[in-house]
Amino acid sequence: MVLRSHTKRIYPGEFSGYGQDKDIKPPDTKKSRCTPLYPEGNQLSLTYSMLSNPLNRGRNTPKRKTKVLLQCRPYHIYSKTQLVNILTRSIKAISDGEKFESEWRGAFGSVVPAKGPVKKSANKFVVKTNLKLTGASNLLEEARQQFGFHHDNILPCPGYAFLKDQTFLLFPRARESLGTILINMQIERTAMVWNQRLDICQQVANGLIYLHSLQLVHRDLTAGNILLADNNHIWISDFGRLKAEGQPNPNASGSQSAQHSQPFQGVYVNRELKDGDLQLAPELFYGTITTPKSDIYGWGKVLLNLLQGKYNWRGWSNHPNCAFHMCPDSCKHLRWPDKSKEKPRTFTSLESIIAIDKRLGPSGTPQSKKLELFRRLAIECLAIDPAQRPESMEEVLERANSIAGTSISSLSSLKQPGQQ
Ligand SMILES: Nc1ncnc2c1ncn2[C@@H]1O[C@H](COP(=O)(O)OP(=O)(O)O)[C@@H](O)[C@H]1O
Numbered sequence: 001m002v003l004r005s006h007t008k009r010i011y012p013g014e015f016s017g018y019g020q021d022k023d024i025k026p027p028d029t030k031k032s033r034c035t036p037l038y039p040e041g042n043q044l045s046l047t048y049s050m051l052s053n054p055l056n057r058g059r060n061t062p063k064r065k066t067k068v069l070l071q072c073r074p075y076h077i078y079s080k081t082q083l084v085n086i087l088t089r090s091i092k093a094i095s096d097g098e099k100f101e102s103e104w105r106g107a108f109g110s111v112v113p114a115k116g117p118v119k120k121s122a123n124k125f126v127v128k129t130n131l132k133l134t135g136a137s138n139l140l141e142e143a144r145q146q147f148g149f150h151h152d153n154i155l156p157c158p159g160y161a162f163l164k165d166q167t168f169l170l171f172p173r174a175r176e177s178l179g180t181i182l183i184n185m186q187i188e189r190t191a192m193v194w195n196q197r198l199d200i201c202q203q204v205a206n207g208l209i210y211l212h213s214l215q216l217v218h219r220d221l222t223a224g225n226i227l228l229a230d231n232n233h234i235w236i237s238d239f240g241r242l243k244a245e246g247q248p249n250p251n252a253s254g255s256q257s258a259q260h261s262q263p264f265q266g267v268y269v270n271r272e273l274k275d276g277d278l279q280l281a282p283e284l285f286y287g288t289i290t291t292p293k294s295d296i297y298g299w300g301k302v303l304l305n306l307l308q309g310k311y312n313w314r315g316w317s318n319h320p321n322c323a324f325h326m327c328p329d330s331c332k333h334l335r336w337p338d339k340s341k342e343k344p345r346t347f348t349s350l351e352s353i354i355a356i357d358k359r360l361g362p363s364g365t366p367q368s369k370k371l372e373l374f375r376r377l378a379i380e381c382l383a384i385d386p387a388q389r390p391e392s393m394e395e396v397l398e399r400a401n402s403i404a405g406t407s408i409s410s411l412s413s414l415k416q417p418g419q420q
């Protein structure tokens with residue numbers, strides 16, 4: 001199939017989209033079913049007031065034409081033309097410093113509601129963009145990967161655009177993240193029965209099985225990166241840390257000369273940990289190779305949080321004074337002491353303090369015995385040593401399904417925690 005590439009000039013106020021341009025015919029969808037409908041390299045020439053520095057948003061800088069690399073494909077009931085319109089209007093609004101009704105700021109990016117010619121359609125989407133100039137190429141890499149994913153439990157990215165220093169990703173809008181749900185659950189604003197919580201875990205497992213089948217590892221699987229769409233559909237999102245299985249771990253350079261490098265368990269690692277990093281699998285900091293086991297850890301954390309009914313996000317620390325998720329303010333767990341001989345603390349060693357949400361029912365019942373089996377599965381996934389975790393996400397899902405289907409009579413001999 002010959003992929004056509006086109007150049008088109010669009011000026012502000014003229015975001016008519018491809019559909020009305022006689023030069024650009026809609027591709028033959030029969031021929032190009034699984035191929036991106038417009039090949040990357042489809043460059044547009046847009047005029048924006050400012051696009052070279054995202055941190056300069058809205059300032060009155062001179063208008064200039066900027067080449068835009070743009071890629072879109074139809075999604076759900078939305079045609080490619082509609083999505084190109086929504087994406088280009090959103091880019092313009094962001095660049096012009098327009099006010100958005102809301103903005104989520106993550107580690108590297110900002111996510112805002114999309115703009116478009118038809119408000120009702122635009123409201124169904126959001127646009128993610130980098131906040132730092134250096135983030136553009138990483139975000140483009142993220143966009144290219146995500147654009148190629150096709151799975152019900154992976155957040156679709158039906159369009160993206162790249163300008164010199166800025167990348168824009170178009171996503172369908174989710175209702176909220178699991179992180180928000182867990183926080184609301186903790187303050188008793190959200191009630192969720194166990195079957196709903198289990199359904200979330202099962203959907204996340206399905207998404208991970210898909211990623212792992214492509215030999216990819218998410219590496220940042222946390223409740224904040226799990227999104228709920230309407231009708232309780234789950235999307236795994238945020239592929240900023242994605243890596244291929246077997247790739248070296250960028251945090252463990254193995255070299256003494258690298259910036260912030262410090263020996264830890266015999267490997268030179270970057271010791272600049274951020275607060276949120278402590279919820280990730282510990283080997284993401286000192287392991288040498290990328291493996292799917294890190295996502296098994298992330299999944300175990302999500303299961304544990306749902307069992308606890310709260311966002312207990314801290315997972316481990318190697319600081320002698322660190323008391324896990326009950327860290328006192330004086331704890332310096334973000335600073336790894338140079339000569340600490342302390343082994344990292346694990347969920348397993350702190351089993352006794354992981355209590356199951358009382359709202360899931362009284363103890364001693366068949367339901368509570370099932371929950372205890374789930375708790376044990378979570379703790380196994382959270383083993384500090386990846387070799388001690390279940391072999392694969394398929395195995396994890398099978399075991400979760402089998403616990404869910406376990407008959408009540410076979411649970412009668414199961415001991416409760418603390419029972420002799
Ligand atoms: N499709 C979406 N719909 C609604 N909110 C979203 C969507 N994607 C991201 N967000 C919000 O934006 C936040 C940051 O997005 P994320 O992709 O995780 O970026 P970062 O890499 O900065 O963490 C998320 O935690 C979530 O609250």
Ligand SMILES: [Mg+2]
Nearest residue numbers: 106224225238
């Ligand atoms: Mg995130």
